[in-house]
Amino acid sequence: MIYRRKKYKVNPQIVKEFNRHFKQTLLPAQLKYGARLVGRWMTTEKENEVEIMAIWEYDSLEEYEKIEAEVRGDQEHVARVQEWYKKMGGKENLNDVFYQINQDFLESTLY
Numbered sequence: 001m002i003y004r005r006k007k008y009k010v011n012p013q014i015v016k017e018f019n020r021h022f023k024q025t026l027l028p029a030q031l032k033y034g035a036r037l038v039g040r041w042m043t044t045e046k047e048n049e050v051e052i053m054a055i056w057e058y059d060s061l062e063e064y065e066k067i068e069a070e071v072r073g074d075q076e077h078v079a080r081v082q083e084w085y086k087k088m089g090g091k092e093n094l095n096d097v098f099y100q101i102n103q104d105f106l107e108s109t110l111y
Contacts, residue, residue, distance in 0.1 A: 003038065003106040004056040004064060011097040012045045018052070021084050029077040030056070033070040034063070049099060061105065 010018060019042075027037065038055040058064040071077060085091040 001108060001111070002058050002061055002064065003108070004058065004103055005106055006054045006056070006103040007101070008052045008098060009049050009100040010052060011099070012048065012050050014097040015042065015050050015052070017088070022054075025077070025080045025084060029071050029074060030067070032074075033067045035067050055106075064105075 008018070022040070030037070036057040038057050040052070040054040042050055042052040044050070056064075058067070085094070088094055
């Protein structure tokens with residue numbers, strides 16, 4: 001098993017809309033292709049910033065790569081994401097409210 005930790009540092013003004021986008025667009029596509037969401041959390045606002053973090057579980061790094069390829073190849077999903085970018089004023093404008101996006105992979109120390 002491996003775990004992917006995805007973290008976003010965002011402007012508090014985008015939190016409600018981003019959480020809605022995650023639930024309606026991003027999560028369904030990931031689940032459709034086999035990703036397993038362990039959980040998703042956010043911090044309280046601090047210094048005009050909120051951190052949102054999700055942990056995803058995969059059987060292997062190869063499985064993660066396969067699922068990501070399927071999600072990115074899903075034309076309906078890609079169109080929904082691009083429509084969201086357009087609604088938000090364009091992907092390039094999101095840099096003003098998404099301060100940082102990182103992901104890394106974790107391995108359990110229990111097995």
